[in-house]
Amino acid sequence: MVTFEDIQEALKDESVKGKVVSALTPDVQKALEASGMIIRSKEQDEAYVNAKVEPLVEVKIKDQIKSVHEKYDQDLLELTGDRKKPEEKTYDFLKRKITEIKAAKGGEGVDKDKLESLQKSLEKMKSDHEAEISTIHSGYLKNEVGMNVQVAVSGFNIAVPANLTDDQKADFVARQRKMIASDFQSAFTAKKDNEGNIVYYKDDQLQISTKDGKPLTAEQLIAENYQTYFAAPGKKQGGAGSGGDDVKELSAASTKQDILSWLKANNYQENTKDFLDKYEELQKKYGIIK
Helix, strand or coil: CCCHHHHHHHCCCHHHHHHHHHHHHHHHHHHHHHCCCCCCCHHHHHHHHHHHHHHHHHHHHHHHHHHHHHHHHHHHHHHHCCCCCCCCCHHHHHHHHHHHHHHHCCCCCCCHHHHHHHHHHHHHHHHHHHHHHHHHHHHHHHHHHHHHHHHHHHCCCECCCCCCCHHHHHHHHHHHHHHHHHHHHHHCEEEECCCCCEEEEECCEECECCCCCCECCHHHHHHHHCHHHECCCCECCCCCCCCCCCCCCCCCCCCHHHHHHHHHHCCECCCCHHHHHHHHHHHHHHCCCC
16 A cells, blocks of 8 residues: 655655645645635636726726716806706807807897807817826726736746845846836837727837738737746746756766756756656656666
8 A cells, every 4th residue: 555655755856746736735725615616717817807906997997087077067067057968969059059159149240359268278188188088997907907017027937047045036036027028118119909909119110910911919028028038937046056067967877866966956846747748858868777
């Protein structure tokens, strides 16, 4: 009978451990969900957050715009002494007021100075009103874009100099991510398309995929334009003291532990496909069985 200690011993072999983790993940996830925990992938979590946040943002925008409209109506009341009728458009309201002013003068050549002053005041109010609403939309778009870009950048493995300590590495990665996010938002202009999706422009040119013609996402654009800042997929970033200089070359006399040391020294991330594939490749190449 296999004991728990036997399993622990077997899991010391990284190749076995990786396969066990992959095989047990579905069952572990089901067990955790059965206990009341919620398990989501990165994509599922982003979709969940967006589904919760976007309706709240829409309500907030509508409330703010409603407040601006009410202020505009109050300004019109103070300027003209009258309030718009329910569902009456601003253009129709202004046309009605000017007609009323003319009628009050018997339809004759009304006081032009008064009419011009009223018209200029109304035009300025309209312009200010539109600018205020535009600012509301721009502010929310800026925040939404900033969040999307930060999420996109966080998905990449930043290349880190091998001589840094763990603390220095964390600070370096944070500064690199901040720099990439800032530069990206300066280089590309974000807008909303007709469906309300965020799309990106550069020099008034919509950024689209050459494969399917669809607009490129922030993640795709970052991968394409900032690849020199990222480590190769599957590679683990080393801290101070990492590197291969003090790791002996592999040979037929090497052990499995030597392979693990070699992989870690060469910045392979444990339990990734690259790590496991390379582990098996080196085992077969040198005939290492112990």
